[in-house]
Amino acid sequence: MDYIQKVIEIAKNNDSSQPEFIQAVEEVLLSLKPALDRHPEYEENKILERLIEPERQIIFRVPWLDDNGQIQVNRGFRVQFNSAIGPYKGGLRFHPSVNLGIIKFLGFEQILKNSLTGLSIGGGKGGSNFDPKGKSEKEIMKFCQSFITELYRHLGQSVDVPAGDIGVGAREIGYLFGQYKRIKNEFEAGVLTGKGLKYGGSLARKEATGFGLIYFVREMLKANNDSFENKTVIISGSGNVAIYACMKAQEYGANVVAMSDSKGYIFDPDGIKIDTVQQIKEVERKRISEYVKYHPEAEYVDNQRKLWDLKCDIALPCAAQNDIHLENAEKLVENGCFVIGEGANMPCTNEAMSYFLEKNILLAPAKAANAGGVATSALEMAQNSMRLSWTFEEVNKKLDEIMVNIFKEVSEAAEEYGVPGNYVAGANIAGFIKVAEAMMSLGIV
């Protein structure tokens, strides 16, 4: 058995109940062969065995009182995966589906993503099986306070710096930061990112993941003599990443005709009115089906999975993992889709990814394409350290430059390691080499 297969077997034996984590490990490791062939010292130093084992995993009880005075108990997680190149960095997800395997897959992806940003940030991720849907403002606050009252002891601006993810936005970060500050009796702004602008947040962080995705896809299209101009785009999700991806794609001349949420999708052939989506999702926190009340010419389909049956040039999955299965991939290609830009983490199954690569579809992998969010979080940390705030234009310009660099790094790695145009392998190899080299320098730790 070769080295890669041996390490995949270790993951399968140790973590057989964590399918998403095994999926992420297989996807990454199988693409690293050219890098491992060139660097036999990685095997001697058991770099892969160490890479798939988190440095630390914290699982904790989160008790809180609901509005009826009843005690509720949730489970909290923080996986501090790899700190070879910087403090652990990665978001918190609050969603009923959260379990250790999901947090581990996200944390594992985050190691390589953060490496690709070129900034000094290691990989981590956390969250809870708490469902923010249907909770009152007070319940959200009480949950956040209880969550951070346990987790705070493991955090710090040079230790571990969480941010948002599904179900965690500026509102939740505010409550988490408020309680952290109270417990520590210290205004340690750099301990959390995605903060509100009034207390240390960065301009353009809210927009960064979506905008960054479009900057990356723009570069990928440019390298293939194409652009967003007049392209038909469909986007899954209607949360933070989806909204700002839509906005930037429209600015570049694309016609975004569909968006979704976890229940269904809207189809507006004249182009999605993104301010309406913002009102429904960011302000009212309602379902996307509300859209047709404002725009009766649009259609609502009560089946989120059917989104992928629509005809488009570019598909941007920006909702959750394993959103595009093989049959969705086949349908997309059959309908003429030739670009996939992954805004969500691991939105394509490994079978769907392989199919897209086989069909020479331009595939922008999540680790590279959605790295603009965490990169801008690192810019927020930099501003916090300097006690300065940059303008929106300054942050956005830096974000754009970072995404241009990531694309360059990814496409050059693909070329150098004999898989030109395979940005999936390019991203994995480029992200991995930096972390592996740092781990080699740091000794057996």
Ligand SMILES: NC(=O)C1=CN([C@@H]2O[C@H](COP(=O)(O)OP(=O)(O)OC[C@H]3O[C@@H](n4cnc5c(N)ncnc54)[C@H](OP(=O)(O)O)[C@@H]3O)[C@@H](O)[C@H]2O)C=CC1
């Ligand atoms: N926020 C960030 O900076 C970054 C986020 N990401 C990734 O982007 C993706 C979206 O995150 P973000 O926009 O922040 O999250 P939000 O919570 O803002 O939005 C999530 C969106 O996805 C939908 N959704 C959630 N779960 C499912 C599901 N199982 N099936 C279908 N739709 C679903 C939600 O629908 P509903 O409204 O019905 O809940 C909502 O529209 C995630 O994969 C996240 O890990 C990656 C990098 C950075």
Ligand SMILES: O=C(O)CCC(=O)C(=O)O
């Ligand atoms: O901004 C951050 O630190 C986290 C972003 C994130 O969770 C992600 O990149 O998936």
